[in-house]
Amino acid sequence: MRKPVMAGNWKMNCNNDEAKELADGVVARGGQVEDALVILCPPATALTTVNDSIKNSNVKLGAQNMFWEQSGAYTGELSADMLLSCGCEYVIIGHSERRGRFGSVDEEDAEALAAIFGDTDETVNRKVVAALAAGLKPIICCGELLSERQAGSTDDVVASQVKAALEGVSEADAANVIIAYEPVWAIGTGEVCDADEANRVCGMVRGVVAEVFNEDVADSMQILYGGSVKPNNVEGLMEQEHIDGGLVGGASLDAESFGTLIAVAADSAK
Ligand code: 13P
Numbered sequence: 001m002r003k004p005v006m007a008g009n010w011k012m013n014c015n016n017d018e019a020k021e022l023a024d025g026v027v028a029r030g031g032q033v034e035d036a037l038v039i040l041c042p043p044a045t046a047l048t049t050v051n052d053s054i055k056n057s058n059v060k061l062g063a064q065n066m067f068w069e070q071s072g073a074y075t076g077e078l079s080a081d082m083l084l085s086c087g088c089e090y091v092i093i094g095h096s097e098r099r100g101r102f103g104s105v106d107e108e109d110a111e112a113l114a115a116i117f118g119d120t121d122e123t124v125n126r127k128v129v130a131a132l133a134a135g136l137k138p139i140i141c142c143g144e145l146l147s148e149r150q151a152g153s154t155d156d157v158v159a160s161q162v163k164a165a166l167e168g169v170s171e172a173d174a175a176n177v178i179i180a181y182e183p184v185w186a187i188g189t190g191e192v193c194d195a196d197e198a199n200r201v202c203g204m205v206r207g208v209v210a211e212v213f214n215e216d217v218a219d220s221m222q223i224l225y226g227g228s229v230k231p232n233n234v235e236g237l238m239e240q241e242h243i244d245g246g247l248v249g250g251a252s253l254d255a256e257s258f259g260t261l262i263a264v265a266a267d268s269a270k
Helices: 016-030 044-053 080-085 110-114 121-134 146-150 154-166 195-212 215-220 234-238 255-267
Strands: 005-009 037-041 060-063 090-093 137-142 178-181 222-226 245-248
Touching: 005 090, 005 178, 005 222, 005 255, 016 037, 016 044, 016 255, 037 090, 044 060, 080 121, 090 121, 121 137, 121 154, 137 154, 146 154, 154 195, 178 195, 195 215, 195 222, 195 234, 234 245, 234 255, 245 255
Parallel strands: 005 037, 005 245, 037 060, 060 090, 090 137, 137 178, 178 222, 222 245
Antiparallel strands: none
16 A cells, blocks of 8 residues: 655745745644655755754655765755755655756747756766665656657656666665656646546556566555646546655645645545
């Protein structure tokens, strides 16, 4: 039985005052929930603030990114050890907003210009391996662009992202991995992926995990869906066999909405 997960990716939102208010609100609504794993991933500047808010609750802390080296001349980067020292247990790796495949500094479109951070399958893999070696649990993101879906290559794209991310990961370490399927076209657009289709792709991802490791690892791995998860669509998603939870952006920025998502996730365990 896989424990349902509800993870909030706050992205670049919340200064420290706002982070405290939001984290306190989440703790008040879902802090004592035991049937679901609740993870908050605030921006790095608010990790210690949120860690303080969640200290007497069951809520866990995650970061949104990390670098694979342990220390050194990498201006602006954060190591696994630094994240651990802020109280993190989890780290999101390879979010589509950090993958470099649809941005270029030549772009005029603001959204494309923002997507220049440059993670590739290879850097995602390095980060995953470094996170696990340090004792952080990676939430590995995968997902296809709209153009890739339209070209019928969703499964190929997602499967190759997952295989690349897991390269060199041991079976023992795989027990600490969470995978999030986030179709890029469904993120922040309000356009949720149909629950049956999200389940099909999450099932396909589980098959890839079985191929890389074995059926036992695949059966116990938590696979999340992300992309416009809201209180009004979460039940249909959580009912699905292969969807073990949500990685939530927009709806995690409101304590009441996120509290509802936590409650639905916890109910799905029964
Ligand atoms: P939204 O829930 O805002 O679509 O964001 C999803 C996401 O990218 C979570 O990582």
